[in-house]
Amino acid sequence: MSKHTAGAETRGAVREAGSGRSERVSLTAARRGGPAGDTGRFAPVIDLRSDTLTRPTEAMRAAMAGAEVGDDVYGEDPTVTALQEQVAGLFGHEAALFTPTGSMANVLAVASVVQPGEEVLCESSAHIARAELGAHGAISGITMRTWTGERGRVDLAAIEGLHAPDMGPFFVRTAAVSVENTHNFAGGTVVGIDDLRDLRAWADTTGTRVHLDGARLWNAHVATGTPLADYGRIADVLAVCLSKGLGAPVGSLMVGSADAIDQARVRRKRMGGGMRQVGILAAAGAYALEHHVERLADDHAHARLLGEALGLDPADVDTNIVVVDRPDAVSFVTRAAEEGVRIAAVGPRAVRLVTHLDVSRADAERAAVALSRLVAR
C-alpha cells in the first residue's frame, strides 16, 4: 500500500468515526453489542482522537465573556498583556507572545534562533518535522536533520554526531536543537530534565541554541513535578499551548527574550497573525492556567487505564497520550468507532488515544472495557 493510499484510508476511517462528543453510536453498533447494547440505551461516543477536541466549560466561557479587551496590534489588550507576562514569568523568561496556534508559536520560536539557510536538529517524529507541513522550510528558509530517539527522547551522542559547526561555504550550519516535551507521536513521553540539562550544557559549549516545543509541557510538569522554570532554564526559546490538555479553544505562546519577542511580533503580523480584541481568547487561556493544570493528573491516570486495556504496561504511559503498534491500525480505528470509541490512526501501523478534559473516569473505564474486548477478539 502506498503511503498516499494509507493516508487516504486513515482519513476515511477517522471521518467514518463520526463528528463530536454529543454524537450517539449507531443502532447497528448497538445491536452488535456496543455500548448502547450493553446499557439498552444510546451511549455518548467517547472521543479520544486528540486533546484539542475539548469544548470550553461554562466557567471558561464566562471568563471569556467578561474579559477586558483592546486592540492587541496596538499592544492595548490588557488581558493578552497580562497573560503574556504571566507565562513569561512561569518560565523565567523576559517576554512572551500570544499566537493563534502552536504551529505558529513554533515557527516564530525556531525562526528566532535559526536564520534562513541554517539548520535545526530535531527528533525524527517531532511535530515540527512531521506535522507543521514544512512551514520551517517554506516560511523561514530553514533546513532540518533528525535523530531517532527511543520513545522520542534526546540522544546527545546522535546530536553531537549530526552537529555541524560553521564551515563557511561547505556545510549548512547547525544553529539550534529542538526538543519536544511531552513528545506527541512517541506517545506523550516525558523528556527527562536531566537529559535536557545535559543538552543545555552541550549547547553552551558549542554555541547552539535550544528550542523547546512545549505544546504539552504542562503534562510533563504535572507528571514529574519538575518546576516550569526548570524547563524554561534549559531553553533559549519555547512554545507552549493552551488549546491542548488545558482545554482553551485557541491559543499558544512563544516565550523567550524581549528582543526575540519583539522580532516575533513583527513576523507574526507579516504572517497575518496580528489579532485585535483577542483578550477574549487570552481570557480562556488564563482561566485554563488557573483551573486546568493540576487536573491533568486525572488525564494521565485515564491514559494508563487505556494503555493497560491495549496491552501496554501502564508504567510506560507517561502522560495523556497512548500510542500502540497495530498492524491493522485503520480497521482497528473503524471497529473502535463501532464500539462508540473514537481513536486515531497515526500511521498505517499505529493508533493513538488521547485523554482530556471532556473524558471522565467513567468514560475512560467504558472505553477501556470496549477496547480490551476488541483486542481479545
Ligand SMILES: Cc1ncc(COP(=O)(O)O)c(C=O)c1O
Ligand atoms: C507537540 C506539538 N507541537 C505543536 C503542535 C501544534 O499546535 P497547533 O495544532 O495549535 O498548531 C501540536 C499539535 O498537536 C503538537 O502536538
